Amino acid sequence: MTLMDLGSNETLPIAIPITTGMREAADALAAGAPNGAIAGRVRENALATLVGAAYFQLQHYAIDWDRAAVRSPLRFVEDVADVLLTGIGAVECRAIAPGLTRGDSVALPLEAMVDRVGCLAIAWESAAAADSSSARLLGFWPGFVLAQAQGDSVPLEGLISLDAMVDYLFTVETLERLLAAEEIPEGQRAGIVQTFAKANWELPENKRRRSFQVARDLEDREQAVLTRETDDGASVASRQFAQRIFEALDQEIAAL
Amino acid sequence: MFKDDFDPTEDRDLLGLPPGELGDQSQLSEHLSNARFVHHSKIDPIHGELREMARCMGQFPPKHRRRRKLFDRMVKLIQDSKKLKAKPEELSEEQYQDALSRTWLYFSRNICEPPLTAKKAYDPDGPASPLTWLNRYLEKRLQHDWKDDKQAKFKIAQPFLSDEGWSDPMELVADAPDAAIALERLRHWVETDPGKKLKAISVIEARPEITAQVVLRDRLAPEWLKLREIAERYGIAPGTVGYFWTTKVKPLLLDFLANDSELFGG
Structure with missing residues (x-):
């Protein structure tokens, strides 16, 4: 079974109940859509957003509903389902089509792949959202995976566990705070955060374990940041700056 | 701040409830069944495992990454065990999921000190395991939420609980532009x-x-x-x-x- 494939070896991923309140809110948000197809899309996106929000709420993440895409009139124009985590950024919550297996890839909406901290992949318990009483949390694509895809499909194999997602979001939150302290303007921070987060994440050791309990090579990470910045043609982050950020990040991690 | 109207932290584990405090027949049989387990020292190890995880979680503040990971593991362990109270026949699947949603919120907010919505947090050294504590709350939700129209508010008051209290998901819609x-x-x-x-x-x-x-x-x-x-x-x-x-x-x-x-x- 697909869900079993995408969970751990023996168990299913965490299930989040879909409540009456979620359904009513999703229906209300879909009301007034220009046609049935758009209404269906908005309803499903709203439900995915609310399921993701319910999980993040259980985990004591603060959610910024004032700027939530699901409430904006643009929900009829765009195909997005993001939850805005205060101090971290936007996490897309995307339902994965039934029947996919681990070797498959998913074509996410292009507007859901830019400026995202990452994407929480969920699966409806039944074939359709409307018939589902709960949703399973399959895993998480870090934001740099979405950015690297450059509009192509993202592989289900690239999903990291919720356990690893907690580490990743912690890294992003810490980097956001460190870069704000460096007086990097808010509008520029997201891209730099992802560059640093990617460099921190993709060390050979991390590729194997995806956890904080591994040794880090500061030099490698700095080089990754510098290389990335140069390749992108953006301003080259100074070695001192990268070193300062990574050292502060390590201190924050070690303190916890 | 909102305080939860049910507070099973004061309840003893079903293992310890005297027959007079037990409700329906199913509870009685559960009690007897558990009592047999006690007699033969065959308590499901999940109770001890969850209790240890709760104790460990309590060492970290709510937003700590280690606590978040432990929370995920506890939820998964409980869900995989299939030992959560099942849906009563008289309730619909929607009603059951609503009660379940509030139960997980209760779990999230009160599993460790300080309690955010209950009078008392779960006590890992108390008589009930986290699973028993959680089932007790779910059972009460299932019994009371759908009893009359007054309780119908609970069907919309989900799933948004902040430190300020419950919020209705419909509020997301109410003040949004047309x-x-x-x-x-x-x-x-x-x-x-x-x-x-x-x-x-x-x-x-x-x-x-x-x-x-x-x-x-x-x-x-x-x-x-x-x-x-x-x-x-x-x-x-x-x-x-x-x-x-x-x-x-x-x-x-x-x-x-x-x-x-x-x-x-x-």
Whole structure:
């Protein structure tokens, strides 16, 4: 079974109940859509957003509903389902089509792949959202995976566990705070955060374990940041700056 | 701050409840069944495991990453065990899921000190395991939430619980601008492009005719094109169209919506 494939070896991923309140809110948000197809899309996106929000709420993440895409009139124009985590950024919550297996890839909406901290992949318990009483949390694509895809499909194999997602979001939150302290303007921070987060994440050791309990090579990470910045043609982050950020990040991690 | 109206932390584990305090027959049989387990020292190891995890969680504040990981593991362990109280026959699946949702929130807010919605947090050294404690709460929700219309508020008061109290998901809708009206205003703005901003920017320099206005017309058309379909239609790389939409077009849309006086009564 697909869900079993995408969970751990023996168990299913965490299930989040879909409540009456979620359904009513999703229906209300879909009301007034220009046609049935758009209404269906908005309803499903709203439900995915609310399921993701319910999980993040259980985990004591603060959610910024004032700027939530699901409430904006643009929900009829765009195909997005993001939850805005205060101090971290936007996490897309995307339902994965039934029947996919681990070797498959998913074509996410292009507007859901830019400026995202990452994407929480969920699966409806039944074939359709409307018939589902709960949703399973399959895993998480870090934001740099979405950015690297450059509009192509993202592989289900690239999903990291919720356990690893907690580490990743912690890294992003810490980097956001460190870069704000460096007086990097808010509008520029997201891209730099992802560059640093990617460099921190993709060390050979991390590729194997995806956890904080591994040794880090500061030099490698700095080089990754510098290389990335140069390749992108953006301003080259100074070695001192990268070193300062990574050292502060390590201190924050070690303190916890 | 909202305080939960049920507080099973004061209840003893079903193992310890005297028969007089037990409710229906199913509870009685559960009690007897558990009592047999006690007699034969065959208590399911999940109780001890969860108790240890709860004790460990209590060493960290609610937003600590280690606590979050432990929380995930506890939820998974409980769900995998299939030992949560099952849906009673008389309730619908929707009613059961509503009660379950509030139960997980209760778990999240009160498993460790300080309790956020209950009078007392779960006590890992107390008589009940986290599973028993959780089942006790779920059982009460199932018994009371659907008893009469007064309790119907609970069906909407989910799942948003902040430190300030419960919020209704419908509040997300209530104070949002009327999307259908906004869409019409948006269509008019795209067609007239009064500031000439939409015609001024194009997806790529090599294709100056594929402007923001062109892309928006495709998205506002009755058939509503995905960005991927728009990319294919004009032969532009999907990633480029996605980036153009997010960094160039969307800010203009948000700016229009924020400043449209007819939408916001300014």
